[in-house]
Amino acid sequence: MDDPLALFDAWFAEAKASEPNDPNAMALATADAHGRPSVRMVLLKGHGADGFVFYTNREGRKAGDLAANPNAALLFHWKSLRRQVRIEGKVQWTTEPESDAYFATRSRDSQLGAWASDQSRPLDKRETFEARFRAMEERFKDGDVPRPPQWGGYRVIPDRIEFWQDRAHRLHERRLFVWADGWHEGLLYP
Template identity: 55%
Template structure:
């Protein structure tokens, strides 16, 4: 006999508030990196690429992550500024999907976050030509040594090719695992940024 009781019903009509509630639970339950998310992008050829990145901020305007803008994802976003994000919290048997347009963060935002990083991470941003061919590990470490010498103190400027992006979603989907694949799924959608959200239950 099947159980017709829902595992999950939205607790609010604001998807960012719902995300905040779930993310707080994930931070308490996940072994590490509750802010890890799959980022899917595509270039002008339409072929998708996906990788794990870390969310560094979020609010009602979107979800923020940082990277080398000359990396594969950065180059793809330059020609096709749309992306999808996926959070999967295995311990909670939940996932959340974001889809929407991507825009660069402001220089001030990028500076503030970059300055908050450990010094070695800031040196690494200079040393790594992200996504480009690398002859061997020694070459990378030589680059680290070079920039460590160039910036010997705590003051390490942000590279001009290192910044952040904000995905402003038009679609946010919440999924909670159910027995026998009878999951609970809800999708929040809006026509444009700033417009009201509507919510719809989906078949699993």
């Protein structure tokens, strides 16, 4: 397969069939304005020719990193398949309608949590957050929970995608696709 997006689709389908938990879990690496790196796990919520999408609070640390340096790297590790996929590229916000549509699919408690949380900021004690959550339950008790204005999606637009397959004796297979007016494929040493 010489199309990295089609290859990703095939590997992701296999991961969904074999991974016991969250085959859509991916490590997201960012760097702040000073180049200080940070990595955390997020969930892939959409992908296609336009990129790889995740959602979060746009006032948290990862959002600050992405505002200062709109480049990111993603890593999928599917242990059951002995595979990983590395993706690097520019990052942009999803559209407001995309963010609204995805937010509407979340559980009510997840929606309320998005309102109650000041993601990545210091919390004096768990009870403070729980009280804020109960306040949001009360605030929205009579209707739908709208998307908070600070919450939305990001799209990583890939310019490098590497497919890594484990092989015996650490003789791994590595296929690299680089975007330059089309996808160009090469191999990397293990």
